Amino acid sequence: MTKGFPMAMPGQRIGLFGGSFDPAHEGHLRLTRTALQRFRLDRVWWLVTPGNPLKAHGPAPLDQRLAQAREVLRGDPRVVVTDLEARLGTRLTADTIGALVGLYPRVRFVWLMGSDNLVQFSQWERWQEIAQMVPIGVMARPGSRVAARFSKAATIMADRRLPEGQAGRLAEMTPPAWVMVNMPMSDASSSAIRAMREMAADGRG
Numbered sequence: 001m002t003k004g005f006p007m008a009m010p011g012q013r014i015g016l017f018g019g020s021f022d023p024a025h026e027g028h029l030r031l032t033r034t035a036l037q038r039f040r041l042d043r044v045w046w047l048v049t050p051g052n053p054l055k056a057h058g059p060a061p062l063d064q065r066l067a068q069a070r071e072v073l074r075g076d077p078r079v080v081v082t083d084l085e086a087r088l089g090t091r092l093t094a095d096t097i098g099a100l101v102g103l104y105p106r107v108r109f110v111w112l113m114g115s116d117n118l119v120q121f122s123q124w125e126r127w128q129e130i131a132q133m134v135p136i137g138v139m140a141r142p143g144s145r146v147a148a149r150f151s152k153a154a155t156i157m158a159d160r161r162l163p164e165g166q167a168g169r170l171a172e173m174t175p176p177a178w179v180m181v182n183m184p185m186s187d188a189s190s191s192a193i194r195a196m197r198e199m200a201a202d203g204r205g
Helices: 026-038 062-073 084-088 093-103 115-123 127-133 145-149 152-156 164-172 190-201
Strands: 013-019 043-048 079-082 108-114 136-139 178-181
Touching: 013 026, 013 093, 026 043, 026 062, 026 108, 026 136, 043 062, 043 084, 062 079, 084 093, 093 108, 093 127, 108 115, 108 164, 115 127, 115 136, 115 145, 115 152, 127 152, 145 178, 164 178
Parallel strands: 013 043, 013 108, 043 079, 108 136, 136 178
Antiparallel strands: none
């Protein structure tokens, strides 16, 4: 395998969890651990993106976000923090997944997202191509369960949705396939954490 890329054995079930992680927090960790259990994954790779095309302002430096994400994980061996998008030179999720499927042809990848992301999934560039490449595991998050269930993407893919009770089979399914599972609720968000840090720096916290 190319230097700097994580190891993966043929047949392994690996969740791909992409985001700016600016900063990573307990909500990310809770989502990851829920995905490991509910989708019977062997590993989850955090894809810390160099930048998010849907966000107007750039994130903190990549090295800083990688280090902070590893600190949040506290050495959990099942989760790998990566800068794969920077190494691959990709910015769009469709390109990143396509490259990883090509590099790891015998690995069973699952794309992970919160239900808030499913609400806007149809706005992602080439979102239907993403759904054709890998199964999608969705974790319900506060305030977006109902909106996600009736979102444009969910409606279009309604006949490819697995019952929640079959979530453990997701990695085995031929895409398009997706499932939404409930998880312990957390109101933690990266934007709220950044706002609190800015207030503290300004002497308002």
